Amino acid sequence: MGAIDISNRKQFLAGGNLYLPHIAVIEKVIDETPNVRTFHFNFKDEKLRQEFTFESGQFGEYSVFGVGEATFCISNSPTRRDHLEFALQRVGKVTNALHRLGVGAEIGFRGPYGNSFPIDFLKGKNLVFVGGGIALAPLRSLIWNVIDNRDKYGKVDIVYGARSPADLCFKYDLEAWEKDKSIGLVTTIDREAKGWTGKVGLVPNVLTEVAPSASNAVAIVCGPPIMIRFTFPALLKLGFTPENMITTLEKKMQCGVGKCGRCNIGNVYVCKDGPVFTYAQIKSFISGEV
Secondary structure, eight states: OOOOOOTTOOOBOBTTBTTOOEEEEEEEEEEEETTEEEEEEEESSHHHHHHOOOOTTOEEEEEETTTEEEEEEOOSOTTOOSSEEEEEEOOSHHHHHHHTOOTTOEEEEEEEESOOOOHHHHTTSEEEEEEEGGGHHHHHHHHHHHHTTGGGSOOEEEEEEESSGGGOOOHHHHHHHHHOTTEEEEEEESSOOTTOOSEESOHHHHHHHHOOOOTTEEEEEESOHHHHHHHHHHHHHTTOOGGGEEEEOGGGOSSSSSOSOTTEETTEEHHHHOSEEEHHHHHHHHHTOO
């Protein structure tokens, strides 16, 4: 697998205008950690609610009117479409404004943008998901997608970690996956903590310790850049090829449509050509072979 197909992008443009957001209403707010919240939302336009589709891995632009907008993945699975979800960490002006919103508040949404995880390529494969902190958000969309179509995939292993137990996101998902006998879940924290009974250690180190088989397997990775940087070599040592290592680089994006120039890797823009890439693709971007 040398490239991920990006020809099947789906976009729902308000009045055909790339920059005009659809109006959406927040239906539920979940406090994941002291600084991370998940928002459930739905479009005000009932027709759009029925027609809107997306794929795991795609993202949107979320706006607080009068403040600005920011880019986040759609974090629920397209197999569960009664509402949409996104998760964010409070780090700046827009994310702080979003954190202040409650149920019933209106936001703007543009999208979906970007390519998606290669579902057809993953079918029949064993899947190894490796995530860190809030970066479980894009992975959980694919994980639930796989679970809802469980007979189409092989073994599923998940290695997920955070700095501390309090920093673990989507704990309700972790509880559900731990109970699912068809999934191998390993959770870890960076340092010992009182009452913690899971693994202790950085995600790449724990991944090496767990040592999932690379046979007929694909690894899907998302986390802080430093985690991804050390996870790829760990996967290579386990026998995974660059073509069978996939990540999403949404953290680098800002405008979402290739205008701001913030997310380029060589001559490639993450928002226009990604955000989902294989490690082989990323290596070629950096070396200038595209």
